[in-house]
Amino acid sequence: MRVLVFGQTGQVARELARLAAPGLDIVTKGRTETDLADPAACAAAIAAAPYDAVINAAAWTAVDRAETEEAAATIVNGEAPGAMARACAARGLPFLHVSTDYVFDGTGTAPWRPDDRTGPLNAYGRSKLAGEQAVRAAGGRHLILRTSWVFSAHGANFVKTMLRLGADRPLLRVVDDQWGGPTPAADIARALVTAARALRDGAPGGTYHFAGQPPTTWARFARETFRLAHMSCEVEGIATADYPTPARRPLNSRLDCATLAADFAIMPPDWQAGLADVVKELQA
Numbered sequence: 001m002r003v004l005v006f007g008q009t010g011q012v013a014r015e016l017a018r019l020a021a022p023g024l025d026i027v028t029k030g031r032t033e034t035d036l037a038d039p040a041a042c043a044a045a046i047a048a049a050p051y052d053a054v055i056n057a058a059a060w061t062a063v064d065r066a067e068t069e070e071a072a073a074t075i076v077n078g079e080a081p082g083a084m085a086r087a088c089a090a091r092g093l094p095f096l097h098v099s100t101d102y103v104f105d106g107t108g109t110a111p112w113r114p115d116d117r118t119g120p121l122n123a124y125g126r127s128k129l130a131g132e133q134a135v136r137a138a139g140g141r142h143l144i145l146r147t148s149w150v151f152s153a154h155g156a157n158f159v160k161t162m163l164r165l166g167a168d169r170p171l172l173r174v175v176d177d178q179w180g181g182p183t184p185a186a187d188i189a190r191a192l193v194t195a196a197r198a199l200r201d202g203a204p205g206g207t208y209h210f211a212g213q214p215p216t217t218w219a220r221f222a223r224e225t226f227r228l229a230h231m232s233c234e235v236e237g238i239a240t241a242d243y244p245t246p247a248r249r250p251l252n253s254r255l256d257c258a259t260l261a262a263d264f265a266i267m268p269p270d271w272q273a274g275l276a277d278v279v280k281e282l283q284a
Contacts, residue, residue: 002027003196004051006034006042006084007058011152012098015189016057024193027051036060036076039083046087053196054088055096056081063102063124064246070123077127082134089140094199096192101148101180101211103129106250109179111215113256114146114207122247132207143195143205145188145260148253149212149221151274152185153281162222163282166233176219176237180253181211184274191266198264208263209255212271224272228279 001024007013008030020026027049034045036058046054059077060066066073081097088095102125103118120126135142151157165172191210199205216224219237226233240249257268 001025001052001197001200002050003193004029004046004054006036006054006056009155010057011150011155011157011185012057012188012192014154015152015185016055016192019189019193036080037072039075039080042080043083043087046084046091046093051093052200053094053096054084055192055196056084057098057192059098060124060127063122066123066127067246070127073123073127074130077124078130078134081131082138085135085138085140085142088142089138093140094196094205095135095140095142096196096199097131097135097142097144098188098192099132099144099146100125100128101146101253101255102250103132103146104250104253106252108252109254111254111256112209114209114259121250124247141199141205143199144207145192145195146207146209146255147183147188147211148180148255149182150185150188151182151278153278154185158218158221159225159275159278160282162225163229163231166226166231169233171234171236172222173236173238173243174219174222175240175243176217177239178249178251178253179215179217181213181215181255181268182221182271182275183210183212184269184271184278186277187269187274191260194266195264203264208260209257210260210266211255211257211268212274213268215254216271224275225279228276229283
């Protein structure tokens with residue numbers, strides 16, 4: 001199977017590239033080749049060579065900056081995926097798109113189901129929701145995979161930030177009232193490849209959730225990171241209100257992953273096991 005991946009240096013794209021093996025050709029496209037700010041160029045890349053599936057693992061991920069640059073974020077997160085999906089539909093190719101828990105408003109405590117009503121709190125969430133809507137409107141076979149709190153040994157993410165700050169400080173104050181599922185990028189990559197094969201073979205696709213279990217908070221996530229790294233940095237849990245940011249964050253980012261397990265036999269990952277692997281890789 002030959003898979004075109006939009007994204008090259010991002011966390012999920014790098015983990016997808018690692019999965020390349022005999023029988024699985026992963027072709028990644030970075031910003032220098034296909035800039036998501038140019039949706040037409042993204043569509044042209046799909047038409048330029050034979051592929052069995054296309055995965056969009058690239059996105060505007062600067063959540064706070066999107067508050068002042070929403071138009072630019074919406075081109076990258078909304079218009080570009082739509083152009084990709086239309087190009088795939090024209091060629092009969094399955095299209096897989098990574099989305100986010102931020103399409104929800106974060107109310108309540110129950111895990112969000114794929115068919116729950118959306119209501120993003122910030123510009124980033126609105127731009128990602130626009131991408132979902134454009135992918136569905138394209139009319140082709142697609143799979144939208146919403147995930148949350150992505151981490152890996154690559155790129156910028158919470159785990160690497162905690163390890164960097166914890167090395168120099170005896171105490172960190174971390175938000176303890178936002179709940180979600182930390183998700184290893186490596187597990188997302190494997191889930192996408194499994195789903196891509198299924199869609200190639202005729203599975204109908206749709207919108208699904210994939211997030212690490214069990215749910216936790218950022219502060220508890222930080223404490224587990226330091227425990228696994230054998231670091232003595234203490235974590236003081238604080239309220240979201242005590243850590244103001246330009247973009248509002250949802251308090252409840254729990255995701256119900258049952259339909260992905262039922263339809264594709266893809267089980268939600270154990271984020272603690274994935275975190276142990278990432279910490280080990282970073283310390284190696």
